[in-house]
Amino acid sequence: MPTKEMVLELAGATVIKSPRRKRTSSWCWADGHLVLRVPARTSHREILRLIELARQRATAPPRRLASDATLEHEAAELNARYFGGVLPLRSIRYVTMTTRRGSCTPASGEVRISRQLASVPPWVRQAVIHHELCHLLEPGHGPAFQALLARYPLYQHAEDYLRLLERGTPVGAFPLSEEERQALLALLDQTGALPELRARLANDTATSC
Ligand SMILES: [Zn+2]
Numbered sequence: 001m002p003t004k005e006m007v008l009e010l011a012g013a014t015v016i017k018s019p020r021r022k023r024t025s026s027w028c029w030a031d032g033h034l035v036l037r038v039p040a041r042t043s044h045r046e047i048l049r050l051i052e053l054a055r056q057r058a059t060a061p062p063r064r065l066a067s068d069a070t071l072e073h074e075a076a077e078l079n080a081r082y083f084g085g086v087l088p089l090r091s092i093r094y095v096t097m098t099t100r101r102g103s104c105t106p107a108s109g110e111v112r113i114s115r116q117l118a119s120v121p122p123w124v125r126q127a128v129i130h131h132e133l134c135h136l137l138e139p140g141h142g143p144a145f146q147a148l149l150a151r152y153p154l155y156q157h158a159e160d161y162l163r164l165l166e167r168g169t170p171v172g173a174f175p176l177s178e179e180e181r182q183a184l185l186a187l188l189d190q191t192g193a194l195p196e197l198r199a200r201l202a203n204d205t206a207t208s209c
Pocket residue numbers: 131135141
């Protein structure tokens with residue numbers, strides 16, 4: 001087993017074979033040049049597949065925007081799952097907001113969500129919808145509200161994601177470190193929530209760096 005990193009040029013990319021990596025691969029772009037890091041034993045064929053995957057991701061069209069209909073669907077699911085379907089929600093729609101993620105008028109049962117959230121991953125947007133739905137029962141942000149909020153298991157992760165996003169991380173390019181990926185997987189296993197996201201995380205050995 002080699003103990004030193006091996007660097008090779010392959011299909012226009014720089015490939016670093018690292019004996020310290022056990023299972024996971026990662027890549028990054030340096031001035032438009034692809035740099036791929038893989039475990040030392042990765043096959044030639046697998047390396048070529050990862051190079052192809054990295055290039056596909058880089059040229060992938062922007063994430064599709066979620067519509068008002070998607071919002072309604074997501075709100076109905078959250079209402080059913082975390083509130084037994086009892087919330088008096090009358091309407092939910094996107095509006096243009098620059099300083100807030102969403103707003104809620106409990107008296108009329110209306111929820112508005114910032115249009116900027118149309119392009120974030122569904123589990124992040126759903127955390128914001130969930131926040132506004134909680135306001136239908138609790139107008140303030142006190143302990144009773146926090147207890148309702150905690151029903152959505154990924155709330156804290158979504159909060160972290162949104163904070164990074166609001167600090168300027170581009171949408172859709174939020175990288176998960178291997179440690180974060182494992183933590184999120186463990187959390188999803190515990191709660192049984194979001195099986196689709198769990199499957200994607202479990203299969204996604206290559207994360208952008
Ligand atoms: Zn609030």
